[in-house]
Amino acid sequence: MARDYYQTLGVRRDASKDEIKKAYRRLARELHPDINPDPATQERFKEVTQAYEVLSDESKRRMFDMGQDPFAAAGGGGGAGGFGGAGGFAFDDIMNAFFGGGQPGGGRGPRERVRRGRSIKIRVELDLVETAFGVTKEITFPTAILCDTCQGEGTAAGSHRTTCEMCHGQGEVSQVTRSFLGQVMTSRPCPQCSGQGTVITDPCADCTGEGRVREKVTRKVKIPAGVDDGVRIQLAGEGEVGPNGGPRGDVIVEIVQKPHPTFERRGDDLHCTITVPMTAAALGASFDFDTLDGTENIDLRPGTNSGHVITLPGKGVTRLEGSGRGDLRIRVDVETPSKLDEEQESMLRKFAELRGEDKTPGKFSPGHGGFFSKIRDAFGAK
Structure with a gap:
């Protein structure tokens, strides 16, 4: 018990398992006899391996910390005897122990015959109403299912691996x-x-030894209200059956929202633009407007300008995380007529005359300090 295993590995007495493991891995790379055959180095490697054997085992480490011999119960002797490494372990065995290959000297062993199946990604197109309020969809896709003949074993009836x-x-x-x-x-x-x-010496005729066969299946998918473009829904355990009857993978449903002819979605709100005649904007009007919930009567107040936004609260998309719905925002675009017949032009001139907006001096007329007159004066126009 004269040897201090903590000092041998170069770690503190309160070192964690990961710290002990890293220290041993570093020293094993440097000192293993397959890399460094020097006898003194071999002896040092045995000491390092024995230290790791004690400190990586909770019960042995506890005995060592209490001043007891951790190998006494096993009849004495360290765990590092023998040429070629820790208890005769090959360098490859030690490296495998750190990189997923099991314990030193034990080898990796056979691979798992049963493995999890592959997950499947499916894109589902939905219109705006379906994403706003939710929907249940049936999706059909090819996948691997368990072979009924051999039940995933891959062998013919009466035969075995x-x-x-x-x-x-x-x-x-x-x-x-x-x-x-x-x-x-x-x-x-x-x-x-x-x-x-x-x-497999006698494979199943239906699955040729794989334990699974390919087939088209149909699944129902419940799409929650408020999903947006790109949202993914996971159907756990609905994917492919793994080789040799392994557990199923998942189905990942990716939502693709189709464009709407009227509305543009921005988060939970809906936006659109309506064009109204100049007269309706000036005099005010009432008109029917189709929303996702049905027809709404909209009042356009007199004197509405282009860019005015009419908001209908709670007429947008259902909030996916939370309660309630977004809003519907309607932008008004006032249309100015570009072509007038003689009668229309005459009436419009009379209207301008009544409002004092004809050829009489006004704020936009030359000589009255209007915007255009200032531009003309700045450039010295005559």
């Missing part, structure tokens, strides 16, 4: 190569069983 003869059920094969670092052992998935450790 057999152990792979190449990897003997390990799911991987190893080879030793020489490099400038010395001998390095590497492992790769078994090419015969694709890393699964078992093979």
Whole structure:
């Protein structure tokens, strides 16, 4: 117990598991015998590995902190004996332990035969009324479903998977190569069983051993009120069945809102523009207007100018997150006639005469300080 395992790894006594793991990984890269065959380095590597074995195990670390021998219950002796690394572990084994390959010396083992299925993305086009108030849609799409004949096993009736003869059920094969670092052992998935450790000698005739078949399915999707263009709705577990009967993926429904002939959506509000005659804007008018909820009677007050906005509260889109609805905003565009017949022109001149807006001096007439006269004076016009 004279050795201080914390000092051996170069970490504090209150170091976390991640800090201990990082320290060991750094030292293992540097000291492993497959990379550095120097005898002194090998001895140092054994000490580092023994320190990691103690400090990465909660019960052993607790015993060490209390001054007890963490290996006493196991009959004494450290966990680092043997040539070639930690308990005889290959360098590849140690690296695999840190990068998703299991524990040192244990190998990666066979790959999971059952895997989750692929998720499917589907675009659904909706009109403005459907996005504003919500709708239930039926969508049909091709997907992979469980094979009814073999129920995902991939084998023909009465047959079963057999152990792979190449990897003997390990799911991987190893080879030793020489490099400038010395001998390095590497492992790769078994090419015969694709890393699964078992093979199908008599595949199912319907799914050819995959455990799933392709088919068109129809699903109902409830679209909530207020969805906007680009919103995605997830149907959990409605996607493809995974290989060998694995769990289903998801269906991701992406909303595409079609353009509306009248309204432009901006968030939860709707905007539009109406064009009214000059006379209606001047005298005022009342007219019917079609909203998403039906026909509304709109009063146009006398003297309305272009750019005036009429707001109908609560006539917009339902708020997706929250309560209530947005507003409908109607912009008024006053139309000035560009062509007049003789009678219309005569009446308009009389109207201008009554308002004092004919050829008599006014604020826009020359010599009265109007806007155009100021421009003329600035440029010295005659």
